[in-house]
Amino acid sequence: MMPKNSEHTVSAFDDDIGELRALVSEMGGLAETAIGDAIHALIRHDLETASRIVEEDSRIDELESEVERLAVRLIALRAPMANDLREAVAAIKIATVLERIGDYAKNIAKRVPIFDHRTDIEPLSILPSMAQIVQEMVHNVLDAFAARDAEVAKQVIERDSAVDDFYDSLFRALLTYMMENSHNITQSTHLLFIAKNLERVGDHATNIAEMVYFAATGDYLDDRLVGEPPVPEAGETEE
Amino acid sequence: MPQITPLRAIVALLTTFGLGYVAYTLGAEPLPVILACIGGLAGGIALGSSGNPNAVPSEPASPEPPPISDESLFPTLEELMNAIDDPSLIIVGRRVVRANPSALNLLGTHIIGEDVRLAIRHPAAAERLTGEAGAEESRVAMELVGIGELERPWELIIHELKGNARFIRLADRSSAHAAEKMRADFVANASHELRTPLASLLGYIETLQDGAAKDKKTRNRFLEIMHGEASRMQRLIGDLMSLSRIEAEKYRAPADDIDLGPLIEEACRATCTESGFDSTSVEIRPETGDVHIAGDRVQVTQLISNLVGNALKYGKGADPVVVGYGSISETMVRITVQDHGEGIAPEHLPRLTERFYRIDPGRSRSLGGTGLGLAIVKHIVERHRGRLNIESEVGSGTKVSVDLPKKPSAMSSSRNENVTKAGTPSLVATRDSR
Numbered sequence: 001m002m003p004k005n006s007e008h009t010v011s012a013f014d015d016d017i018g019e020l021r022a023l024v025s026e027m028g029g030l031a032e033t034a035i036g037d038a039i040h041a042l043i044r045h046d047l048e049t050a051s052r053i054v055e056e057d058s059r060i061d062e063l064e065s066e067v068e069r070l071a072v073r074l075i076a077l078r079a080p081m082a083n084d085l086r087e088a089v090a091a092i093k094i095a096t097v098l099e100r101i102g103d104y105a106k107n108i109a110k111r112v113p114i115f116d117h118r119t120d121i122e123p124l125s126i127l128p129s130m131a132q133i134v135q136e137m138v139h140n141v142l143d144a145f146a147a148r149d150a151e152v153a154k155q156v157i158e159r160d161s162a163v164d165d166f167y168d169s170l171f172r173a174l175l176t177y178m179m180e181n182s183h184n185i186t187q188s189t190h191l192l193f194i195a196k197n198l199e200r201v202g203d204h205a206t207n208i209a210e211m212v213y214f215a216a217t218g219d220y221l222d223d224r225l226v227g228e229p230p231v232p233e234a235g236e237t238e239e
Numbered sequence: 240m241p242q243i244t245p246l247r248a249i250v251a252l253l254t255t256f257g258l259g260y261v262a263y264t265l266g267a268e269p270l271p272v273i274l275a276c277i278g279g280l281a282g283g284i285a286l287g288s289s290g291n292p293n294a295v296p297s298e299p300a301s302p303e304p305p306p307i308s309d310e311s312l313f314p315t316l317e318e319l320m321n322a323i324d325d326p327s328l329i330i331v332g333r334r335v336v337r338a339n340p341s342a343l344n345l346l347g348t349h350i351i352g353e354d355v356r357l358a359i360r361h362p363a364a365a366e367r368l369t370g371e372a373g374a375e376e377s378r379v380a381m382e383l384v385g386i387g388e389l390e391r392p393w394e395l396i397i398h399e400l401k402g403n404a405r406f407i408r409l410a411d412r413s414s415a416h417a418a419e420k421m422r423a424d425f426v427a428n429a430s431h432e433l434r435t436p437l438a439s440l441l442g443y444i445e446t447l448q449d450g451a452a453k454d455k456k457t458r459n460r461f462l463e464i465m466h467g468e469a470s471r472m473q474r475l476i477g478d479l480m481s482l483s484r485i486e487a488e489k490y491r492a493p494a495d496d497i498d499l500g501p502l503i504e505e506a507c508r509a510t511c512t513e514s515g516f517d518s519t520s521v522e523i524r525p526e527t528g529d530v531h532i533a534g535d536r537v538q539v540t541q542l543i544s545n546l547v548g549n550a551l552k553y554g555k556g557a558d559p560v561v562v563g564y565g566s567i568s569e570t571m572v573r574i575t576v577q578d579h580g581e582g583i584a585p586e587h588l589p590r591l592t593e594r595f596y597r598i599d600p601g602r603s604r605s606l607g608g609t610g611l612g613l614a615i616v617k618h619i620v621e622r623h624r625g626r627l628n629i630e631s632e633v634g635s636g637t638k639v640s641v642d643l644p645k646k647p648s649a650m651s652s653s654r655n656e657n658v659t660k661a662g663t664p665s666l667v668a669t670r671d672s673r
Binding site for chain 2: 018019021022023025026028029030032033036056059132135136139142143146147148
């Protein structure tokens with residue numbers, strides 16, 4: 001019943017590339033779900049989901065090393081050329097970035113218990129809309145990766161500025177909020193870190209988009225399109 | 240060799256007749272169909288008797304019909320796949336070998352020949368899809384969210400096929416989730432709708448306390464705005480309360496004897512005054528003599544006032560709103576409210592009676608709408624065992640008709656039955672017929 005696939009001469013090579021891409025996609029699925037779940041857990045104060053996300057992050061780490069191993073073996077044994085080589089290199093880089101995204105999700109999940117059930121931080125209501133855009137970016141860039149669609153990848157990059165805008169406005173809102181009442185400072189700072197994490201996820205989605213674009217076309221995207229990073233504010237640290 | 244039970248023979252028979260039927264529906268000539276059936280019969284008999292192993296098809300575990308002379312009668316796998324509306328895939332090992340159009344539409348056209356994890360990258364699915372075939376169950380179903388589009392719920396159903404193949408079907412679960420979501424949304428919406436005017440009220444009060452009260456002009460302007468916001472809240476709370484009241488009485492049929500003519504007149508007059516329109520902006524056209532309905536006086540008044548209010552608000556105002564009423568059958572009365580405004584696009588019609596659904600949220604609020612008017616109308620009509628129908632044509636206006644049961648003059652059971660059958664309101668969109 002299965003039609004015999006006879007388009008390729010060295011089908012083992014195609015199998016390897018296919019497996020590599022499948023692993024990256026699986027990682028992507030995990031990372032994407034982790035980000036979505038982390039935000040849900042934060043808003044609903046769902047400690048159970050939060051601890052599950054922290055546990056499941058190890059699966060993403062495992063997959064990352066699997067991708068690396070497979071890609072290195074592929075390059076060493078089969079000496080791929082041109083777009084196949086690009087594909088293998090992109091897979092390694094994307095896997096690294098996805099692992100970071102998983103870490104950010106874990107970071108957000110770890111902060112869930114800090115927010116009390118009754119906490120009513122006004123700026124918290126901005127977070128879901130910001131998370132929504134970030135999630136869509138990750139989702140779309142993974143779709144672009146699966147379809148090798150450079151156009152969709154470009155669209156993802158264009159959305160990053162919206163995330164930065166969200167971050168800036170949240171930053172200001174939280175600053176005002178902290179100034180109003182010093183009791184709020186602890187929670188607001190954690191919220192600020194969460195926003196920062198989301199902003200970084202957005203940046204990473206942009207990175208993946210650049211790699212998808214590179215793997216698909218062989219060209220690097222124009223730097224102007226990628227856009228300026230947001231102005232670093234005082235006290236901001238990379239996580 | 241496995242045992243041949245009578246059951247298996249019957250299955251074989253049914254299978255072959257089924258094939259005959261498929262062939263028939265595909266528009267085949269009758270003769271080969273009959274032949275196919277006879278062929279099936281012969282096969283079934285051979286199976287049942289189990290005398291001669293040569294007569295039995297080679298694989299008794301899944302009884303296959305004996306070969307039919309004309310194979311072109313069979314639908315191809317592709318035809319079958321295309322006939323399934325849900326996104327469906329066949330994977331062999333981990334590779335997608337077949338996908339129907341709706342799957343390609345949802346997951347992308349690139350998926351054929353790719354690893355299934357590139358098509359469906361949900362972590363829960365990945366495990367099931369890539370595990371060893373021939374698992375303990377032949378059918379696995381699971382709920383997934385976010386395939387294709389973010390937040391969209393699906394049920395993934397995996398059927399293990401022979402060999403290393405699996406049949407995967409994605410069933411859309413959005414509607415089941417929608418009902419649940421609607422309830423949650425309602426509470427959220429209602430509190431949001433109340434919070435907005437409250438926040439602006441508080442803002443103005445604070446500004447007044449900070450000294451703006453000294454300036455008479457500013458103070459008056461602020462007070463006017465505050466009055467507007469407060470009345471908006473009042474209207475909203477009123478609407479919410481009537482909604483819950485109507486819902487509570489849903490199963491108790493109203494019994495007041497209402498003379499429709501005077502009631503409509505009064506309701507229209509009151510609505511005009513309330514919304515600041517001249518009484519000439521509504522024209523009442525009785526189509527038949529006086530009609531009586533069995534209804535709840537307050538609710539019917541509210542129904543007419545909501546409909547006329549909408550028509551006045553969204554009609555252009557140049558032509559009067561026409562309110563007609565008259566008996567349409569032995570048992571039913573029809574009330575129509577027609578405006579000559581800009582009309583409603585067909586895609587909005589099915590959702591008009593949803594709570595807080597607004598075609599243009601900004602405009603609706605600025606006109607003082609609560610977003611509950613038509614929801615209340617729908618519930619009132621439902622309680623009266625009536626029918627609500629909204630027809631609209633973009634550019635030429637909207638016509639809402641409400642059919643309500645007449646007051647039964649003598650109790651007749653068959654009539655009552657007729658009346659109660661009219662259940663949910665229906666919505667009809669009329670487009671330009673070009």
